[in-house]
Amino acid sequence: MKPGDLDPALHGARRARLAQAMQEGVAVIPTAPERIRNRDTHYPYRYDSHFYYLTGFAEPEAALVIVAGARPRSLLFCREKNEERETWDGFRFGPQGARERFGFDEAHPIAELDARLAELLGDQPVLHFPLGADPAWDARAMGWLNAVRALARTGVAAPARVQDVRALIDDMRLVKDSRELGIMRRAAAISAAAHVRAIRAARAGRFEFELEAELLHEFRRNGAQFPAYWPIVAAGANACVLHYVANDGVLREGDLVLIDAGCELAGYASDITRTFPVGERFSGAQREVYEIVLAAQAAAMAKVRAGAAWNEPHDAAVRVLAQGMLDLKLLGGGLEEALEKETYKRFYMHRTGHWLGLDVHDAGDYKRAGKWRALAPGMVLTVEPGLYIRAAEDVPERLRGIGVRIEDDVLVTDGACEVITRETPKSIAEIEALRRDAPGDAR
Ligand code: GLY
Numbered sequence: 001m002k003p004g005d006l007d008p009a010l011h012g013a014r015r016a017r018l019a020q021a022m023q024e025g026v027a028v029i030p031t032a033p034e035r036i037r038n039r040d041t042h043y044p045y046r047y048d049s050h051f052y053y054l055t056g057f058a059e060p061e062a063a064l065v066i067v068a069g070a071r072p073r074s075l076l077f078c079r080e081k082n083e084e085r086e087t088w089d090g091f092r093f094g095p096q097g098a099r100e101r102f103g104f105d106e107a108h109p110i111a112e113l114d115a116r117l118a119e120l121l122g123d124q125p126v127l128h129f130p131l132g133a134d135p136a137w138d139a140r141a142m143g144w145l146n147a148v149r150a151l152a153r154t155g156v157a158a159p160a161r162v163q164d165v166r167a168l169i170d171d172m173r174l175v176k177d178s179r180e181l182g183i184m185r186r187a188a189a190i191s192a193a194a195h196v197r198a199i200r201a202a203r204a205g206r207f208e209f210e211l212e213a214e215l216l217h218e219f220r221r222n223g224a225q226f227p228a229y230w231p232i233v234a235a236g237a238n239a240c241v242l243h244y245v246a247n248d249g250v251l252r253e254g255d256l257v258l259i260d261a262g263c264e265l266a267g268y269a270s271d272i273t274r275t276f277p278v279g280e281r282f283s284g285a286q287r288e289v290y291e292i293v294l295a296a297q298a299a300a301m302a303k304v305r306a307g308a309a310w311n312e313p314h315d316a317a318v319r320v321l322a323q324g325m326l327d328l329k330l331l332g333g334g335l336e337e338a339l340e341k342e343t344y345k346r347f348y349m350h351r352t353g354h355w356l357g358l359d360v361h362d363a364g365d366y367k368r369a370g371k372w373r374a375l376a377p378g379m380v381l382t383v384e385p386g387l388y389i390r391a392a393e394d395v396p397e398r399l400r401g402i403g404v405r406i407e408d409d410v411l412v413t414d415g416a417c418e419v420i421t422r423e424t425p426k427s428i429a430e431i432e433a434l435r436r437d438a439p440g441d442a443r
């Protein structure tokens with residue numbers, strides 16, 4: 001089976017688990033709408049992650065309905081077969097085809113959703129719905145409830161509660177199963193190869209977008225459908241702009257380049273950052289900054305183990321980074337003061353990681369009842385410390401404009417974490433070897 005191949009039994013098992021977690025009531029989970037880019041041209045279509053997790057169904061204009069209880073049922077609402085539209089836009093399963101292929105108990109045309117929900121919600125105590133995710137669907141949900149309320153005199157009761165169904169699904173999505181991990185490992189390997197390719201393609205005089213093109217080519221030629229987020233290719237001081245996406249600057253000898261890029265494969269994201277010199281070697285100052293970030297990442301990764309609290313990796317990284325800032329004379333005073341007053345935030349202003357899965361910033365709480373969540377086997381997160389030294393008068397001149405981030409994707413296990421992006425070169429020696437071996441300027 002190749003990554004992304006359908007496994008209807010798996011999606012069915014997830015729906016059964018959700019029905020059990022709901023205990024009672026009806027869940028309605030719509031997929032994402034198509035979005036117009038301009039006139040009659042659309043943005044590339046991407047399904048809703050919650051919907052896809054529970055169905056594996058990738059067409060737009062669809063909704064999943066789950067009826068919980070003693071005999072749970074799942075119903076798909078989707079587009080009907082349509083010869084003309086299929087001639088223009090491609091194959092559609094249609095309700096009957098979708099039911100057979102994906103294993104739903106029932107499937108109906110999406111046009112019947114409103115009428116059937118007015119029936120399905122009668123005498124149900126609760127509607128589980130992604131409340132607030134999309135105003136158009138919110139309004140539709142109110143319509144279903146009102147349609148049931150209109151039946152009050154016939155003795156039918158409307159749900160008294162509407163509950164956000166996402167909390168239940170988020171929790172399921174947080175712990176990945178072996179199929180998901182297989183896809184994520186493959187996505188990580190593709191992204192690793194893309195980074196190697198972009199690192200090898202760097203030359204003074206080339207533009208950031210030329211490296212972006214190498215990344216996108218490598219993603220796509222390996223079957224990844226999208227970048228998981230728009231790649232950041234930031235040369236020189238652009239690396240100090242955290243969400244830099246212009247990617248139109250030129251690479252200069254002596255600069256570092258920061259690339260933050262990962263593909264999306266069969267719905268699953270990868271997320272890797274590497275920082276490397278345009279020339280063959282890091283300068284002395286660049287090397288010092290890089291080694292601090294690398295040590296911070298190692299310290300954070302050492303804390304990624306089952307039972308550790310979510311903030312432990314971050315706290316470990318911050319400690320190393322803050323000490324590094326003191327050593328570099330970016331900060332004065334002592335370590336405890338820097339930590340207490342959070343003066344390190346001037347040069348390290350983001351968190352050290354996030355959950356990773358169907359979404360690059362994946363579903364799942366970080367705190368529960370006011371306490372940081374404990375890591376458990378099967379959770380996947382990023383570990384991505386950085387140091388961003390924007391030019392300023394009080395910053396040592398040799399450090400001005402240096403930005404370094406190192407980001408890997410890791411799986412929590414019973415022992416040491418598994419670094420699923422480990423094929424991406426990371427040590428200074430590995431990166432310099434890659435730069436040395438890069439083909440000469442072919443222009
Ligand atoms: N690339 C997005 C992130 O690192 O969080």
Ligand code: MN
Nearest residue numbers: 260271272407
């Ligand atoms: Mn990233």
Ligand code: MN
Nearest residue numbers: 271382384407
């Ligand atoms: Mn990230």
